[in-house]
Amino acid sequence: MSEAEYAFRRFFDDHHTDLSRLAYLVTGDSQAADDLAADAFVEVWRHWERVQAADSPVAYARGIVTNLARQWIKRQSRERAGLLRLGLLRRDRGESDTPAVLDVRAALRRLPLRRRECVILRYAFDVPEREVAAILGISVGAVKSHTSRGAAQLSEYLRGMPLMMGGHHG
Numbered sequence: 001m002s003e004a005e006y007a008f009r010r011f012f013d014d015h016h017t018d019l020s021r022l023a024y025l026v027t028g029d030s031q032a033a034d035d036l037a038a039d040a041f042v043e044v045w046r047h048w049e050r051v052q053a054a055d056s057p058v059a060y061a062r063g064i065v066t067n068l069a070r071q072w073i074k075r076q077s078r079e080r081a082g083l084l085r086l087g088l089l090r091r092d093r094g095e096s097d098t099p100a101v102l103d104v105r106a107a108l109r110r111l112p113l114r115r116r117e118c119v120i121l122r123y124a125f126d127v128p129e130r131e132v133a134a135i136l137g138i139s140v141g142a143v144k145s146h147t148s149r150g151a152a153q154l155s156e157y158l159r160g161m162p163l164m165m166g167g168h169h170g
Contacts, residue, residue, distance in 0.1 A: 007052065008045055015058055016041070018125070019065050025120045026069040027076075028109050036072060040064045056131060063135040066117060073113065107157035114138075115150030122147050 001009075019040055024033035043064045044051050054060040108116050117136055121127040122143075129147075133140045 004048055008048055011044070011051075011057065011061075012041055015061060018058070019061055022062060022120070022125065023065050023069050025105075025108065025124055026066065026117060027072055028105055032072055036065060036068045039068055043068075059127070059131050059135055062121070062125075062127070066121075066135055070113065070117075103158060104154075107154050110157060111150050111153055114142075115146045115153065118143055118146040119150040119154060123151070 016037060020033050020037035023036040023040070024030055027033055027036065040061060044061050051057045051060050108120070111119065114136070118132060121132045121135065122129070127135070129140050129143045132143045132147075136143070138146075
């Protein structure tokens with residue numbers, strides 16, 4: 001195995017779960033998330049030298065995942081005109097013993113994509129604002145406003161729901 005292949009394999013092992021989770025949070029679809037993470041790693045390998053040379057290789061990879069997820073969402077909404085999403089929201093509501101995490105997912109899905117991406121990257125992944133800006137190709141100021149608006153909107157949707165958002169950040 002070449003040194004590049006070995007380094008890539010380590011990168012894959014270290015970050016596959018993280019990138020798959022990111023894809024899942026952005027798309028809300030676990031099947032698609034695994035596919036998108038796999039596709040992202042194909043891209044990462046294709047540009048491996050550039051990825052390794054980046055300030056933060058994982059930020060580079062997150063950027064790829066976020067872009068692929070965005071394209072996936074556009075395809076979905078074109079194909080299904082949002083009806084599926086409404087169905088998912090309704091199903092989450094109906095089950096009495098559904099854990100709060102489903103409510104969070106449903107609420108996240110209602111946020112505009114940019115806000116959702118900012119909130120997920122900042123809160124679920126603790127990605128610094130500058131890095132989020134680089135990943136999404138927007139300014140730090142835009143990240144701040146999308147994040148604060150997104151968080152406010154999220155807590156509005158989740159009001160009255162028992163919620164443990166980021167409870168592990170002691």
